[in-house]
Amino acid sequence: MGKLVAISDLHVRYEENRDMVERLRPADDEDWLLVAGDVGELSTDIEWALTLLADRFARVVWVPGNHELWTPPDDPVQLKGEARYRWLVELCRRLGVVTPEDPYPVWEGEGGPAVIVPLFLLYDYSFRPPGTRGKREALEVAEEAGVICTDEFLLKPEPYPSADAWCAARVASTRARLEAELPEGLPTVLVNHYPLVREPTRVLRYPEFALWCGTEATDDWPKRFNAASVVYGHLHIHRLIHHDGVPHHEVSLGYPREWKAYQKDPGRLVPVLPAGKTAVGR
Numbered sequence: 001m002g003k004l005v006a007i008s009d010l011h012v013r014y015e016e017n018r019d020m021v022e023r024l025r026p027a028d029d030e031d032w033l034l035v036a037g038d039v040g041e042l043s044t045d046i047e048w049a050l051t052l053l054a055d056r057f058a059r060v061v062w063v064p065g066n067h068e069l070w071t072p073p074d075d076p077v078q079l080k081g082e083a084r085y086r087w088l089v090e091l092c093r094r095l096g097v098v099t100p101e102d103p104y105p106v107w108e109g110e111g112g113p114a115v116i117v118p119l120f121l122l123y124d125y126s127f128r129p130p131g132t133r134g135k136r137e138a139l140e141v142a143e144e145a146g147v148i149c150t151d152e153f154l155l156k157p158e159p160y161p162s163a164d165a166w167c168a169a170r171v172a173s174t175r176a177r178l179e180a181e182l183p184e185g186l187p188t189v190l191v192n193h194y195p196l197v198r199e200p201t202r203v204l205r206y207p208e209f210a211l212w213c214g215t216e217a218t219d220d221w222p223k224r225f226n227a228a229s230v231v232y233g234h235l236h237i238h239r240l241i242h243h244d245g246v247p248h249h250e251v252s253l254g255y256p257r258e259w260k261a262y263q264k265d266p267g268r269l270v271p272v273l274p275a276g277k278t279a280v281g282r
């Protein structure tokens with residue numbers, strides 16, 4: 001019987017990470033792979049990796065990370081923001097990869113049935129440093145600490161005025177869709193590039209970086225939408241926590257210097273179901 005497995009933050013711009021992706025293989029012909037964002041920045045790199053994975057796994061489900069949404073000056077695709085996201089969705093459709101814009105597939109293999117819910121929600125600067133009241137004040141505190149995310153230069157939110165405005169639109173439309181479409185009685189697996197709750201960001205080396213790591217608006221989503229498991233990446237802190245009884249898997253590979261220092265078995269695909277059974281070592 002097939003397994004539902006996950007990975008994120010493949011960052012294939014790095015040669016050693018490309019080698020790692022070339023070694024990713026399903027254990028069983030029926031395995032599905034969840035890819036929780038940050039495959040890479042260049043459209044050519046993203047296409048290379050998703051093509052390879054879609055050829056190998058019975059099904060691949062992808063959500064965008066911030067890196068896919070950048071418009072790097074050396075990328076042949078110079079679309080920005082929403083237009084770039086739509087281009088990526090069309091690329092995935094050509095490859096048969098499931099995106100947040102597609103019907104939610106039902107996993108029927110080991111640990112199923114469960115509805116697989118790929119999410120694209122971004123962040124809204126609400127994971128603020130203590131004592132700060134709004135986005136502007138929080139960004140000032142981060143700047144004073146020398147912390148600023150590259151997104152501020154390369155992630156263009158067009159046609160929205162800001163990443164937080166884009167996030168608000170995505171949260172509202174996604175919540176409405178989930179409330180209307182999720183079937184009664186089936187558990188879900190929520191897949192997002194960012195953590196859905198703030199707790200995982202408490203261990204960031206630079207706590208101000210949490211501003212670019214999610215939104216408080218999804219804090220009750222794991223319970224509200226009956227999650228058996230939550231899958232995320234972005235933090236590059238590979239681990240499993242339980243929050244309100246729900247397992248939250250951070251499944252990143254990360255940059256070579258990180259996985260060499262912190263992961264015992266880098267590139268290992270994380271089993272997602274049955275929920276919470278597998279401890280994840282760093």
Ligand SMILES: [Fe+2]
Pocket residue numbers: 009011038065234235236254
């Ligand atoms: Fe990443």
Ligand SMILES: [Fe+2]
Pocket residue numbers: 038065066067193233234235
């Ligand atoms: Fe990221």
